[in-house]
Amino acid sequence: MEVIKLDLNCIKNTYKKRPCDSHKGTHGHALLIAGSSDKMGAAIIAAKACLRSGVGLLTVAFSPENKSVLFHSIPEAMYANSCVMNDLSSFNAIGIGPGIGVDEISLQYIYELYENKLPVIFDADALNLIAKYKVDWKNFNFPFVLTPHPKEFDRLFGEHDSESDRRITAIQKSKELNCVIVLKGHKTFITNGIQNFENTTGNSGLAKGGSGDALTGMITSFLAQGYTTLEAAKLGVYLHGLAADITLQRQSEESMLITDVIENIGLAFKHLHSEIQ
Ligand SMILES: NC(=O)C1=CN([C@@H]2O[C@H](COP(=O)(O)OP(=O)(O)OC[C@H]3O[C@@H](n4cnc5c(N)ncnc54)[C@H](O)[C@@H]3O)[C@@H](O)[C@H]2O)[C@@H](O)CC1
Numbered sequence: 654m655e656v657i658k659l660d661l662n663c664i665k666n667t668y669k670k671r672p673c674d675s676h677k678g679t680h681g682h683a684l685l686i687a688g689s690s691d692k693m694g695a696a697i698i699a700a701k702a703c704l705r706s707g708v709g710l711l712t713v714a715f716s717p718e719n720k721s722v723l724f725h726s727i728p729e730a731m732y733a734n735s736c737v738m739n740d741l742s743s744f745n746a747i748g749i750g751p752g753i754g755v756d757e758i759s760l761q762y763i764y765e766l767y768e769n770k771l772p773v774i775f776d777a778d779a780l781n782l783i784a785k786y787k788v789d790w791k792n793f794n795f796p797f798v799l800t801p802h803p804k805e806f807d808r809l810f811g812e813h814d815s816e817s818d819r820r821i822t823a824i825q826k827s828k829e830l831n832c833v834i835v836l837k838g839h840k841t842f843i844t845n846g847i848q849n850f851e852n853t854t855g856n857s858g859l860a861k862g863g864s865g866d867a868l869t870g871m872i873t874s875f876l877a878q879g880y881t882t883l884e885a886a887k888l889g890v891y892l893h894g895l896a897a898d899i900t901l902q903r904q905s906e907e908s909m910l911i912t913d914v915i916e917n918i919g920l921a922f923k924h925l926h927s928e929i930q
Pocket residue numbers: 691692693694695696750751752753754777778802803804805837838839862863864865866
């Protein structure tokens with residue numbers, strides 16, 4: 654199995670510089686379906702990371718009783734209720750899963766994606782819903798990315814004894830389902846069934862609740878900006894890890910919060926810019 658190192662050189666060829674005469678419409682409108690009454694943090698984290706990664710507009714969909722939490726935490730984001738699924742024409746990409754829970758109300762969101770043509774990233778409870786209700790992959794006729802951690806991966810594709818076995822299954826499944834799989838961990842593995850990448854950034858400061866929710870926001874942002882599923886996954890994973898490595902300048906692995914990492918996404922971009930010029 655050939656595995657390409659996901660390093661600065663690799664990312665330099667993926668990243669597209671932001672045109673100086675762009676406007677918010679140029680950079681896409683992302684829809685994040687995330688959060689629930691006891692997991693609003695997941696939505697806020699994903700939304701902040703999405704906005705910090707360059708998207709033009711962001712709408713977050715969840716239950717209406719938590720609307721004010723979003724406006725207080727991130728005034729830049731817009732809110733939508735579940736009716737948003739009736740007309741997705743104003744969006745460029747969808748991220749679904751962090752903190753949504755695995756009940757039948759959340760499952761409706763997955764069903765409502767069937768007719769959609771936009772690229773979608775499925776994470777966390779969206780993956781758990783697909784596994785729990787045995788959702789048929791044949792209904793996914795749009796480009797998509799799956800971002801499981803090892804436990805979610807096994808819920809989807811069966812128990813595995815080792816990380817190397819999971820990587821073999823990830824390659825097979827991404828080919829079969831025509832999608833990109835991001836198998837998260839210390840050295841996150843990305844595959845589209847043809848090319849495989851292993852990330853070189855990130856540290857154990859990310860081994861905390863919410864880190865994956867931020868990654869979902871970042872990949873959603875890159876998809877909305879027009880990057881392909883493979884490009885968006887590579888950029889998101891690399892910059893998420895790089896922002897965490899930059900965070901070590903002021904925090905330790907123990908003290909680091911995902912909020913600190915999100916604040917350093919800007920420095921991660923700046924590092925990339927300085928290497929490109
Ligand atoms: N502030 C919030 O609102 C938060 C909400 N979250 C949401 O909570 C829901 C449950 O997600 P969880 O992932 O916590 O629960 P899960 O039960 O899906 O998975 C957690 C377990 O997975 C295993 N695991 C994870 N990464 C692993 C690795 N690299 N190697 C080996 N084992 C590994 C560990 O046993 C870990 O305890 C999701 O919807 C998630 O988005 C979490 O992200 C935590 C923060």
